[in-house]
């Protein structure tokens with residue numbers, strides 16, 4: 001890898017703030033609303049026994065994926081996490097194939113082999129969720145490296161959360177990307193908890209955005225419950241990346257609306273703080289910025305029927321064939 | 333005797349050892365107030381405080397290496413890694429550091445640490461949360477490896493592991509935590525390196541460990557009705573390996589099947605089979621065989637997951653085939 005010299009001064013990044021079109025607002029609203037409804041329905045399906053294993057809802061964090069994915073193009077890549085449904089949906093996933101996967105059906109994105117924690121979608125350039133916390137950060141960095149080798153004009157948007165930022169691969173990846181000026185955006189979804197461990201207990205310096213400049217890239221902090229802020233920050237980071245100016249770290253502050261996973265009541269969460277965050281619901285904030293209220297209703301109705309259809313589709317879908325599975329096991 | 337769950341037996345062992353020896357401390361993710369995902373560390377923080385029950389940042393490689401360092405200055409760290417699948421992150425700490433320090437330093441120092449972790453399939457947690465990776469550690473000289481199947485053994489072996497001066501990998505199975513068994517009220521240890529004949533028999537020996545011990549005992553029960561007498565040897569400790577007990581049983585029955593959940597290829601079964609053949613070939617009535625997990629990542633779907641792991645029927649069939 002060659003790098004341009006002299007190294008650019010990596011000052012704290014700034015969000016350029018042109019207005020955001022109604023079209024973009026509606027697009028983001030569709031993603032956020034679909035994610036919200038998807039999570040609620042999946043929680044029902046889980047309780048009815050259609051879903052097993054782990055289910056980590058993205059409730060309360062919808063604006064981050066919705067805003068960030070609206071700022072990149074279909075040809076750009078994303079890397080997701082164990083809390084990944086919102087990333088998938090916002091990148092354009094087919095709800096039918098998502099519900100089917102989470103229900104373990106043959107028609108799912110991963111033929112029922114992956115489940116909630118492992119959805120990937122080649123068609124959407126979604127490189128996949130991950131069960132290993134932090135693993136996506138260097139994988140996304142490597143995808144950006146591949147893009148640079150191929151000389152294709154693409155960007156990688158890597159989602160991960162505060163817990164993952166404790167892993168060594170976080171620092172190593174940021175250093176790597178800055179050293180090689182890779183076209184990657186690190187989207188740190190700071191939801192303030194890694195399972196039950198609060199950020200204040202696992203970081204000596206809780207200003208996570210400041211880790212960007214430390215490694216030689218802009219570090220931007222945005223309100224993760226405001227899709228517009230996330231969109232604008234991602235947009236300028238993507239422009240930077242496409243101009244060959246290298247990576248950006250974005251810290252989007254948010255809060256889970258519940259426990260770590262569906263079976264975690266989250267009693268350790270500060271209920272007052274939680275109530276404050278819930279009062280700043282990302283969907284309400286986004287809705288308040290949209291002029292066409294009728295359009296909102298249309299989107300909501302459309303999402304609801306799409307989701308009903310997806311659930312019907314998944315329920316009608318066959319279980320994967322055991323024989324086919326056995327036949328497909330490679331000899332290595 | 334009190335009946336308790338496997339996870340309660342582990343919890344009791346931790347309490348007792350931490351009371352007995354102030355140099356014992358434990359660290360891992362969400363093990364404090366939350367008590368760990370499987371509740372093994374429940375209550376510890378109340379008695380021992382956050383200095384000896386440490387909720388670490390999410391950084392397995394660092395806190396496991398940190399345990400090595402802490403052990404070198406005279407403490408006895410216990411590290412909890414939530415899933416054995418994540419022990420690949422601190423592999424350097426285990427393979428290059430903990431396992432070798434005593435050797436490389438000419439015996440000047442030692443690393444008396446325990447890494448407790450949990451593995452196995454069965455809960456729909458898919459490919460990165462369902463593995464059986466014990467063979468990775470089995471292959472490394474300098475590490476001890478323990479995989480108990482009952483509350484009795486879990487308690488006694490955890491005590492041994494904490495008191496032992498060698499780095500020890502202690503692997504629990506997610507389907508064992510809620511299983512119950514008798515545990516004496518007074519303190520006892522189960523020495524490492526001693527297998528346990530969990531059921532005596534004459535016709536066939538099943539050599540196994542961890543959760544598969546329960547499956548082998550079920551199979552033995554079924555086979556008894558068919559007139560086949562099965563001996564079940566629970567290894568309990570994989571390293572050191574109790575070769576004597578395995579060979580004694582092999583010589584007695586003349587027929588051995590090794591049963592483990594881990595993939596067959598490169599699994600511990602192959603090594604044990606070779607050891608039996610090297611030492612007891614003339615006493616065998618046929619080749620040693622294996623019933624193991626399929627050589628595949630574990631899928632999410634329930635039906636697919638089931639076929640990846642040996643069942644009672646698989647074990648019984650294998651026995652019938654050689655008798």
Ligand SMILES: Cc1ncc(C[n+]2csc(CCOP(=O)(O)OP(=O)(O)O)c2C)c(N)n1
Pocket residue numbers: 082083131132133134160161162163164165191193194195260361390392414418421
């Ligand atoms: C390497 C690794 N360590 C531990 C876990 C268990 N685990 C799953 S999610 C999680 C917390 C992750 O926190 P964070 O990165 O902040 O993501 P969030 O759940 O808050 O979205 C933990 C500890 C894991 N899956 N992988």
